[in-house]
Amino acid sequence: MLTILVDGLAYGMLLFVLACGLSVTLGVMNFINLAHGAFAMAGGYVAVVLVNGYGVPFLLALPIAAIAAGLLGVVLEQTLYVHVYRRSHLDQVLFSIGLVFIAMAVVDYTQGSQQQFLHLPNFLKTRIDLGVVSLGTYRVLIICICGVLALALQAILTRTRFGARLRASVDDPVTARGLGINVNAIFAATFGVGSGLAGLGGALGAEILGLDPSFPLKFMVYFLIVVTAGGAAGMTGPFLAAILLGVADVAGKYYFPSVGAFIIYTLVIVLLVWRPNGLFAAASGR
Amino acid sequence: MNRHILLVAAALAALPLVAHAAEPFRIGLLVPMTGPFQSTGRAINDAVKLYLKQHGDTVAGHKVEILLRDDAGVPDNTKRLATELVVRDHVNAFAGFGLTPLALATAPVATQAKIPEIVMVAATSSIVNASPYIFRSGQVLPQPATIAADWALKHGVKKIVSVVSDYGPGYDAEKWFNDRFTAGGGTVVAALRVPLANPDFAPFLQRVKDAAPDAMYAFVPAGVGGIFAKQFVERGMDKSGIRFIATGDVTDDDNLGDMGDAMLGVVTAGPYSAAHPTELNKAFVDGYREVSGGHRAGFVAAFAYDGIDMLYRALEKTKGNMDGTALAEALKGLSFESPRGHISVDPETREIITPIYIREVKKVDGALYNVETETFAAVKDPAKIKP
Numbered sequence: 001m002l003t004i005l006v007d008g009l010a011y012g013m014l015l016f017v018l019a020c021g022l023s024v025t026l027g028v029m030n031f032i033n034l035a036h037g038a039f040a041m042a043g044g045y046v047a048v049v050l051v052n053g054y055g056v057p058f059l060l061a062l063p064i065a066a067i068a069a070g071l072l073g074v075v076l077e078q079t080l081y082v083h084v085y086r087r088s089h090l091d092q093v094l095f096s097i098g099l100v101f102i103a104m105a106v107v108d109y110t111q112g113s114q115q116q117f118l119h120l121p122n123f124l125k126t127r128i129d130l131g132v133v134s135l136g137t138y139r140v141l142i143i144c145i146c147g148v149l150a151l152a153l154q155a156i157l158t159r160t161r162f163g164a165r166l167r168a169s170v171d172d173p174v175t176a177r178g179l180g181i182n183v184n185a186i187f188a189a190t191f192g193v194g195s196g197l198a199g200l201g202g203a204l205g206a207e208i209l210g211l212d213p214s215f216p217l218k219f220m221v222y223f224l225i226v227v228t229a230g231g232a233a234g235m236t237g238p239f240l241a242a243i244l245l246g247v248a249d250v251a252g253k254y255y256f257p258s259v260g261a262f263i264i265y266t267l268v269i270v271l272l273v274w275r276p277n278g279l280f281a282a283a284s285g286r
Numbered sequence: 287m288n289r290h291i292l293l294v295a296a297a298l299a300a301l302p303l304v305a306h307a308a309e310p311f312r313i314g315l316l317v318p319m320t321g322p323f324q325s326t327g328r329a330i331n332d333a334v335k336l337y338l339k340q341h342g343d344t345v346a347g348h349k350v351e352i353l354l355r356d357d358a359g360v361p362d363n364t365k366r367l368a369t370e371l372v373v374r375d376h377v378n379a380f381a382g383f384g385l386t387p388l389a390l391a392t393a394p395v396a397t398q399a400k401i402p403e404i405v406m407v408a409a410t411s412s413i414v415n416a417s418p419y420i421f422r423s424g425q426v427l428p429q430p431a432t433i434a435a436d437w438a439l440k441h442g443v444k445k446i447v448s449v450v451s452d453y454g455p456g457y458d459a460e461k462w463f464n465d466r467f468t469a470g471g472g473t474v475v476a477a478l479r480v481p482l483a484n485p486d487f488a489p490f491l492q493r494v495k496d497a498a499p500d501a502m503y504a505f506v507p508a509g510v511g512g513i514f515a516k517q518f519v520e521r522g523m524d525k526s527g528i529r530f531i532a533t534g535d536v537t538d539d540d541n542l543g544d545m546g547d548a549m550l551g552v553v554t555a556g557p558y559s560a561a562h563p564t565e566l567n568k569a570f571v572d573g574y575r576e577v578s579g580g581h582r583a584g585f586v587a588a589f590a591y592d593g594i595d596m597l598y599r600a601l602e603k604t605k606g607n608m609d610g611t612a613l614a615e616a617l618k619g620l621s622f623e624s625p626r627g628h629i630s631v632d633p634e635t636r637e638i639i640t641p642i643y644i645r646e647v648k649k650v651d652g653a654l655y656n657v658e659t660e661t662f663a664a665v666k667d668p669a670k671i672k673p
Contacts, residue, residue, distance in 0.1 A: 013464050113324050125548075
């Protein structure tokens with residue numbers, strides 16, 4: 001069923017954009033950031049306020065949301081996160097989950113607890129009819145944006161000087177510093193980009209996933225699943241994992257609605273039993 | 287704790303002997319003011335404030351005091367706060383209750399203290415069985431669900447797919463609609479349950495589409511109702527001839543204004559619409575907008591308003607006697623005009639008898655409203671009618 005496949009693909013792509021920032025912080029920088037969803041939520045709310053409140057065109061609001069979430073990420077990284085990088089994982093978890101609750105309270109206080117509805121432009125509400133199959137324009141747009149982003153990220157990480165520096169900083173920060181690489185700046189930039197992508201995902205996903213103050217908690221599980229199942233090396237693992245989980249989730253709910261909610265978890269268990277370090281584990285164990 | 291309650295119960299029973307006119311009438315308002323259900327609590331609180339503003343704070347010689355307590359949607363809190371309200375604050379009645387478990391947690395306290403508990407929002411049919419002091423001012427889900435089924439049968443809908451959220455009220459909504467629909471000769475092609483924390487409705491809607499029924503009957507919490515309807519339209523299902531039928535919860539006036547034009551044409555069965563064309567309702571909607579800081583009155587606010595109205599009328603009927611048992615007797619059989627229409631309290635079941643309307647989402651002065659098209663007057667809880 002092609003429609004189901006496309007729906008699943010769009011959902012998976014969305015999960016990827018939301019979670020890929022986390023796979024960088026968690027996988028590459030080895031920092032457990034449970035507050036990742038808060039940046040996604042920030043992006044979503046920025047988009048909602050801009051589009052609904054100020055009439056900014058939706059397509060323009062997307063990059064603004066991403067940039068806003070990215071800036072927020074950089075600021076928080078410089079002021080708060082730097083202090084917990086070297087702390088134990090438990091400290092990191094406690095710190096970031098605290099941040100989640102603060103973010104939820106702030107949004108609740110300023111925007112209210114109700115579900116937000118993004119007003120999409122009309123051309124995105126249509127369906128593209130290809131004869132055999134008809135696809136939602138919005139879902140096609142999601143697939144395009146996220147596909148391009150995935151390719152770009154992979155290229156940056158593996159082909160550019162920045163990517164090489166980032167990988168070096170992670171593998172051995174001391175030596176990297178010795179070679180004149182500004183490790184702190186690289187981490188900050190990476191964190192910002194990851195948060196920005198989450199913000200973009202939050203803005204894109206408001207229409208499909210919904211948006212309310214409980215967003216960071218509701219989707220934390222999904223982010224962690226994508227990163228865990230994907231493995232922590234590069235972008236390929238999380239990307240494939242996100243697509244696989246998205247399609248499996250949608251198809252499962254379609255074909256077996258009574259057990260649909262469990263399929264995604266079953267799949268994760270099977271994946272992790274088969275490959276405990278994720279689909280594409282880092283060559284060297286960390 | 288139990289001994290305390292008993293002592294207080296004894297004290298309360300003796301109260302009419304010592305009570306004098308200056309004694310205030312205290313209502314313990316137990317609602318979630320924080321947490322995921324805070325919008326319910328705020329609506330209840332605003333509606334109660336509005337009622338006191340419109341009707342004054344004195345009834346039958348007693349000054350009315352509202353003691354607002356936030357249970358954050360956790361049943362243990364509700365029970366603790368209810369006990370405190372009895373022991374320390376000597377309340378004469380409980381009101382509020384946003385969710386079924388919260389109402390049930392308070393039931394034993396109400397029974398022991400012998401004071402009425404007005405359940406405003408929680409909509410599970412069985413709640414009133416938990417204590418002889420429980421009365422309902424809102425609705426029970428089987429009321430709109432069976433009316434929706436009757437309406438569908440009458441309008442040539444023969445095949446439906448039901449989609450409900452996978453939790454208590456969802457099962458009620460599913461059971462009562464589907465049973466009634468099947469009994470009337472209709473066919474339920476599939477009964478789908480959607481996980482409550484469901485991120486994407488796409489697969490369920492696609493399944494409905496491929497089953498090609500005459501109509502889809504849906505019950506989802508009001509918050510996600512808009513997303514649900516948007517995805518329904520995005521999938522082109524409105525154009526493929528599948529009608530969207532739901533209970534009023536899906537198109538709650540509280541959010542309907544923001545849901546977007548996707549909602550146009552959705553048919554729901556529900557007890558209250560902000561567009562209900564009476565003077566009483568207009569005064570209610572206008573007043574609520576002022577009290578709440580610009581919000582539109584939804585069914586939660588209407589139910590809370592009626593709940594306080596019930597207590598006022600009961601106290602008038604007892605001529606100022608605040609004894610809980612006397613109040614409970616007075617509550618039975620109350621019958622009056624409310625913003626939603628004529629309602630009454632069933633003296634046998636202590637359940638609300640309410641009109642249920644068939645409404646269609648339409649644009650009124652540029653904003654979305656549930657416009658009533660048909661009226662079913664004095665609907666009793668079908669779950670309590672013995673066959």
